Amino acid sequence: MMKKTMLATAIAGVLALSACSDNKPATEQTAAQPTAQTAPAASTEATMSNPLLKPSPLQYQAPQFDLIKVEHYLPAMEAGITEHAAEVEAIANNPEPATFDNTIVALEKSGGLLERATNVFFNMTGTISNPEILKIQATMAPKLAAHGDNISLNPKLFARIKAIYDGRANAQLDSEALRLVEVTYERFVRAGALLNDEQKTQIRALNEEHSKLANQFSQNLLQITKDIAVFVDDKAQLAGMSDAEIAAAAEGAKARGQEGKYVIEITNTTRQPALAVLENRELRKKVWEASAYRGTTGETDNRPIVARLAQIRAERAKLLGFPTWADYQLGQSMAQKPQAVLDMLNSMVPAVVANTKIEAAAIQEMIKAQGGDFELQPWDWEFYAEKVRKAKYDLDESQVKPYFEFERVLQDGVFYTMNQLFGITMKARPDLPVYHPDVKAYEVFDADGTSIAIFYADYFAREGKRGGAWMSSFVGQSKLLGEKPVVVNVMNIPKGPAGEPTLVSYDNVTTMFHEFGHALHGIFSDVNYPSLAGTSVSRDFVEFPSTFQEDWAANPQVLANYAKHYKTGEPIPADLLAKILKSRSFNQGFDTLEYMAAALVDMEWHSLPADAPLQDVEKFEAGALKKHGVDFAPVPPRYKSTYFSHSIGGGYAAGYYAYMWSEILAADAFAYVQTQGGLKIENGNNYRKHILSIGNTKPPMEAYKAFRGQEPTTDALLIRRGLKPAVN
């Protein structure tokens, strides 16, 4: 996962944080109740001692974590907003005619304090959260949103940007400057800057209705999640669950005032974890139905909301000059056009459906072998798939983990690979302050010994840390500001018992490579303007550099270097390794099909024109699945519309496809590099030059073609997922 900086986000006038895993709904800031009480003006003494108020004197402005205290965040962010607003006003009211330097560059230079304070603060909200931090976050969210609106809807400022944009052909700008003008202009246009007053009134009304309905949609989901939990009276019905799971189910029921019963909670996807273990078929059906029919009845019926939200988005798009919401949304993506997304997904359908049907046949056979006399239904899939998996690849984590000792994976796996590919070396910097004792600081040196960045490693799970894994930046890279990257990787690896080494699952090994791929995107950034730097690329591109690194974990040369038994130092046995790698392609037909079905439904909802009538939700969804040939009954979409938070909730509307788009690029690029000799510095340098160093200074497809010599195809992804045989 990759976190965009708050400032870029605030300026863009949207609050979208890109997420790595699609298990969670897209992070959205809830509009907090404005507090009646405003923060007291910082006293001179507090101002003097607030380390966030001035650039850190440490190397590359690494944050002074030893001096920063919780009470520093709010005054620093508020001062940052005030300062930034004044800077923007000065730019907008400059009596000189607008030039690239006095407007666009001036904007790039503005907001330093706010950027510094938010970068540190939003890392804290994810890594050492506590009620005090949450309260500050709730106070700041609406202020940051309003600040972003004030900038993007400032007519004087936009008039200057438009004048520069209109005259850009004759302004003798270099290609990066030209790109910056275009990206900046489009950002304002997309926020509504070109609209006349009447249209602005209309869009504001639509925005208001949208935010009300989107909020109602998620409120309903919260309520539904509470209401539809499945209660079981008789413990015998839970056969298949572990003792710990049964105990938790009893605890859960008690907490809901149903002592003596057991509760099965419904999680956010259509598929439910309990379905993999429950032996009682009737109960499985009940759990599945509770999940799949969410939001279709009673007071929390989400169907009218889904239909109206699709319509509102289409109307908004029309006002902004786009035929559909998907056209609007994709304008700044690598895909560019909805048709490109549909073409990509459709090209994969035959292989994915064929493989899913092979998986279904194996499951049907397992049902028969276990004495079942019924046709496979959605609520049977995971239960019998689990039996097929055990029969095919019985893989015991406790056998695997001793070969993946944390420090060895990091030093001899991740850092070693990056050294072989790019020539970089990592040097521990225990002298730099950190925000938690588990965090380690490193300085990154280039192949020629030049120091290029600071990297913080925050790998271990702990209380107060948000789940999942991500990368974010404390300091961005920019030649304009003379700044070098200071980045962090955050993960949730369970730490070994005191005095013992930490052993890592293979999944977490690949995640360490993944997150370091995001880190490199920041570390290797080599651009002039901060808002084009590093990971500030489109959502369908941002997971490419990270996913690209994952597969090095299984490279034979890399494995031989790090996968050694933590006690004996023996290399991992070949048959065990083969089992690990093979088991990763298990059930990929199902996983891919349920994802694609959801992505296609998302695209269809947002391809409606503004004059389309309100849709019948179930009919529309069924029609979309059928239209694209992904209507295979045992594998329903990963999310149905009535609980599809990514898409209908708004964060990933016409954007759910992006995860797969990035993976296609990663798989295609990785396969290409293997044909060029694999793990060697020439390949790393080529990739660094065309992809990692350029940030958003070029249209992403152009950058990709410069690296690869052609556009990507989906073949490598299908092979990566085991859905297509590898050639030769």
Ligand SMILES: [Zn+2]
């Ligand atoms: Zn990621």
